[in-house]
Amino acid sequence: MHDVSPDRLVIYDQIRRDWFDVCRLSGFQGVEVPPVGFAETFQAGHNAAGERTYQFPDRAGRDLALISDSLPSVLRLAAGRKLPSQRLTHCTPVFRYERRPRRHFHHLGLMEVHFRTLTPREHLAATARSLTTVADFLADRCAFTVVLTDPGLWRAAISRTATGHVVDQLLNRLRTAPASRRPAILHEACADPDATQLAESIAADPSGAQLLQDGGPEMQRLLTCYTLADRLRAKGVKVAIDLTELHASEFHDGPAFLLRPDGDQRLLGDGGSYGIFAEKFVGAPTSLYSAVLGLERLADLQPPAPGLPPAEIAVLAEPQEEAIKLADNLRVELQSHRIAVWDVLRTRAIRQHLREFADLGLPYSTIIGERELIGAPLVVRSRDGQHHNVPGPDLAAWLVARRNSGA
Numbered sequence: 001m002h003d004v005s006p007d008r009l010v011i012y013d014q015i016r017r018d019w020f021d022v023c024r025l026s027g028f029q030g031v032e033v034p035p036v037g038f039a040e041t042f043q044a045g046h047n048a049a050g051e052r053t054y055q056f057p058d059r060a061g062r063d064l065a066l067i068s069d070s071l072p073s074v075l076r077l078a079a080g081r082k083l084p085s086q087r088l089t090h091c092t093p094v095f096r097y098e099r100r101p102r103r104h105f106h107h108l109g110l111m112e113v114h115f116r117t118l119t120p121r122e123h124l125a126a127t128a129r130s131l132t133t134v135a136d137f138l139a140d141r142c143a144f145t146v147v148l149t150d151p152g153l154w155r156a157a158i159s160r161t162a163t164g165h166v167v168d169q170l171l172n173r174l175r176t177a178p179a180s181r182r183p184a185i186l187h188e189a190c191a192d193p194d195a196t197q198l199a200e201s202i203a204a205d206p207s208g209a210q211l212l213q214d215g216g217p218e219m220q221r222l223l224t225c226y227t228l229a230d231r232l233r234a235k236g237v238k239v240a241i242d243l244t245e246l247h248a249s250e251f252h253d254g255p256a257f258l259l260r261p262d263g264d265q266r267l268l269g270d271g272g273s274y275g276i277f278a279e280k281f282v283g284a285p286t287s288l289y290s291a292v293l294g295l296e297r298l299a300d301l302q303p304p305a306p307g308l309p310p311a312e313i314a315v316l317a318e319p320q321e322e323a324i325k326l327a328d329n330l331r332v333e334l335q336s337h338r339i340a341v342w343d344v345l346r347t348r349a350i351r352q353h354l355r356e357f358a359d360l361g362l363p364y365s366t367i368i369g370e371r372e373l374i375g376a377p378l379v380v381r382s383r384d385g386q387h388h389n390v391p392g393p394d395l396a397a398w399l400v401a402r403r404n405s406g407a
Contacts (some may be wrong), residue, residue, distance in 0.1 A: 003399055005065050006308065006310070007304065007307055007308065008299065010308055011299045011302050012106075012295060012299055014106070015108070015295060015298055015299060015302075016091050016138065016207060016295070018141075019089070019091070019108045019137060019293075020091075022133060022136055022137040023089035023110050023133060023137075024089075025133075025136075026087070026129055026133050027087045028087040028088060028110050028112075028133070029087065029088055029089065030088075030089050030090065031074065031077060031087075031088045031089070031090050032091075032092075032264040032311040033067070033070070033074060033076075033077055033090065033092055035066055035072040035093045035095070035220075036064055036065065036066055036067070037064065037065065037067065037073060037076070037380055038062065038063065038065070039055050039063040039064055040063070041065075041066040041072050041073065041076060042065050042067070042068045042069060042072055042073075042147050050324065052068060052096045052097050052098050053065045053066065053068040053095075053096070053097065054066040054068075054095050054097055066095035067092060067093060067094055067095060068094065068095060068096050069094065069107075070090065070092035070094060070107040070109050070292060071109075071111075071251070071274065071277075071290055071292075071343075072281060073092060073209075074088060074092065074109065074290075075091055075110050075111070075113065075225050075278060075281055075282070075288065076106075076281075078111065078113045079115075079281075079282050083357060084114065084116070085109075085112075085113070085114045085115075085125070086112070086113050087111070087112045088110070088111045088112075088113075089109065089110045089111075090107070090108075090109050090110075090111075090189035091106055091107070091108050091109075091295065092106065092107045092109060093105075093106055094106065094107055102296060105213055105294060105295065105296045105297075106294070106295035106296065107292040107293070107294070107295070108269075108292065108293040108294075108295050108298070108299065109290065109291065109292040109293075110130060110133060110134070110290065110291050111288065111289070111290045112126050112129065112288070112289040112290070113157070113278065113283065113286065113287070113288045113289075114126075114286070114287040114288075115284060115286055116285055116286075116287065117275075117285050117287060120220070120285075120286045123224075123254065123273070123287070124224055124227065124228075125226070126273075126287070127228065127254070127255050127273055127289055128227075128228055128231055129291065130233055130271055130289045130291045131146070131228060131232070131257055131271065131291070132231065132232070132235070133291070134255075134259065134269070134271065134291045134293065135232060135237050136235075137293075138259070138268070138293075139235075139236075141298065141301075141302075142261055142262075142268075142298070142301045143261065143262040143263075143327065144238070144240075144259055144260060144261050144262060144268060145238040145239065145240055145259075145260050145262065146232055146237055146238065146239050146240070146257050146258070147207060147239075147240050147241075147242050147245060147259075147260060148225050148228055148229055148239060148240070148241045148242070148255065148256075148257050149225075149241070149242055149244075149245040149246075149247070149250075149255075149256050149257070149258070149259060150221055150225055150243060150255050150256060150288055151171070151241055151246050151247075151248070151249035151251075151252040151253075151256055151272075152252055152253040152254040152255070152256075152273065153198070153221050153222075153243060153247070153274075154171060154174065154195075154198070154246065154249065155167060155171060155252075155402055156218075156221075156254060157191075157192065157194060157195035157198045157218075158171065158186070158192070158195050158196065159292040160192040160195065161190070161191055161192040161195070162189075162191065166367035168250060170185075170186070170189055170191070171246065171249045171250065172249075172250070173185055174199075174246055174249075175246040175249050177243055177261070177334075179199075179202065179203040179206070180203050182199040182202075182203065183196050183199040183200045183203065184200075186199055192257065198211070198218065201214075202243045202244055202388055203244070206241070206242045206243055206244045207240075207241045207242070208222050208225070208241060208243045212226070217269070221255070222255070223243055224255050225243075225255055226241070228255060228257075228342075229241055238262075244324075245258065246268060246294075247267075248270060248272075250277075251272075251274050251277050252272045252273060253273055253274065253275045253276040253277070254272065254273030254275065255272055255273055256270065256271065256272025256273065257270060257271055257272055259293065260400060261297075261301060266297065267294075267297075268293055268294060268297050268298065269291060269292050269294060269297075270291070270292065271289070271290055271291025271292065272289070272290070272291075273287075273288070273289055274288040274289070274290055275287050275288055288404040301375070307361055308361075309360055309361040309362050309363065310340065310342060310360060310362075311340040311341055311342035311360075312339050312340050312341070312362070312363055312364065312399060312403070313334065313339065313340075313341060313342070313362065313363070313364040313365060313366065313395075313399060314341075314342040314343075314344065314353075314357045314360075314362045314364070314365035314366070315327050315330055315331055315334075315341055315342070315343045315344070315365075315366055315368060316344055316345075316353055316365060316366070316367045316368065317343070317344070317345050317346065317367075317368045317369075318346055318367070318368060318369040318370070319345055319347070320360060320369075320373075321378070323368045323369055323370075323372070323373060324345065324368075326368050326372060326373060327343060328343075330368065330392065330395065331343045333396060334395065334396050334399070336396075337396040337397075337399075337400060339396060339399055339400070342357070342360070342362055342390065344368075350367065354381070356382065361383075362383070363382065363383050364380050364381065364382055364383070364399065364402075365380070365381050366379060366380045366381065366395075367379065368376045372387060372392070377389040377390055377391045377392070378391070378392050378395060380395070380398075
C-alpha cells in the first residue's frame with residue numbers, strides 16, 4: 001500500500017475527471033464497485049488470482065477478497081443490472097500481493113457488454129470503440145504506441161484438436177516461450193498441423209502480412225487487426241501489429257491491444273475482446289469488450305503538479321467574541337463564492353501565525369481585530385509581503401479577480 005500526497009492527488013483527480021469526460025462522449029456511464037467481494041469472483045479464469053489475492057473470512061465465515069482485477073467486479077455489476085447492452089466506465093482500486101512497485105493501484109477502465117453474440121460487424125465496431133476511446137484520452141497526455149495482437153487467433157487454431165484446460169495450458173506454455181520455440185511446442189503437443197504452421201508463419205513475420213496474403217482461415221481475424229490499425233493511423237496514432245504477443249491470453253478470444261509509453265517497456269494498459277471469459281463468468285452468451293489503464297502509471301508520466309495550497313486565504317481572528325463572529329461571517333461569504341478559507345483563531349504571536357501561513361503556501365491572509373470591528377478595510381497580506389486595503393464586502397470579488405488574472 002502507499003500514501004498519496006496532496007500534490008499527487010491533484011494529478012490523480014485531473015486524470016480521473018478527464019477519463020470520465022472522454023468515455024462519456026462514447027456513451028460510457030460511470031460506475032463504482034466496492035473494493036471487496038466474494039473470493040470466488042476473482043479465482044477463475046485469469047492470472048490475477050490464487051496467491052496474489054488478499055483473502056479473509058467475514059463474520060459469517062464467507063470467503064472474501066480485496067479486488068485483484070477490475071474486470072470480474074464490473075462484469076458482475078453489469079450482469080446484475082439486467083440490461084441487454086451496457087457501456088460502463090470506472091476507476092477501481094486493485095490489490096495484488098506480488099513483487100511490484102505497488103500492491104495497491106487503480107484501474108481506469110471501460111467495458112462494453114452485450115448479453116448475446118454479436119455479428120462480425122458489431123464485433124469490429126465494439127473493439128474499435130474501446131480502442132479509439134483510450135487513444136483519444138491518451139492523445140495529448142503522453143507519447144505511446146498501440147500494439148495490436150490477437151490471442152484468439154492462437155486459441156482458435158489450438159482448439160481444432162484440443163478442448164478446455166488443454167487449450168489454456170498450451171496457451172500458457174506458448175506465452176512464456178520465445179516465438180521461435182512455439183512451433184516445436186505445438187508439434188510435441190500433437191496440435192493440429194495448421195496450428196504449427198501458424199506458429200511458424202508468425203515467428204517468421206509477427207505482423208501477419210504473409211498470413212493475410214495466403215488467405216487462410218485466419219484471414220478474417222487478420223483483416224480486423226489491419227482495419228483497426230488503419231483507423232488508428234488515420235488519427236495519428238502510432239501502431240504496431242505483433243501476433244507473437246500473448247499477453248492476457250487467458251482472457252482474450254479476439255483482437256487485443258497493449259498500450260506502451262514511448263521509451264518504456266512497462267505497460268500503460270491493455271484491452272480487447274473477452275467473450276469466452278464473460279460467457280463462463282455469466283453462464284450465458286455474452287460479448288465483452290474492455291480496456292484498462294493504470295492511473296498511477298499515467299500519473300508517473302505527468303510533470304509534477306505545482307504545489308497547491310490548502311486554501312486561497314487565511315482568516316486570522318483575534319480571540320474576542322465579536323471578532324470571531326465577524327471572521328465566521330467572512331468565511332461563509334468567501335466559501336459561498338467557492339473560495340477556500342484557512343480560518344484560525346489567534347493563539348500565539350501574529351508573526352508565528354504568518355510564518356505558518358507562509359509554510360503552507362497560502363497566497364493571502366488577513367486579520368480580524370479591533371480595526372475591522374469598527375468597519376475599517378481589511379488589510380490583506382499577499383505572499384510576497386505586499387499589503388492591500390480591501391473593504392470586507394469586496395473581498396470575494398477581489399480574490400476572484402486576482403485568481404482570474406493569475407496574480
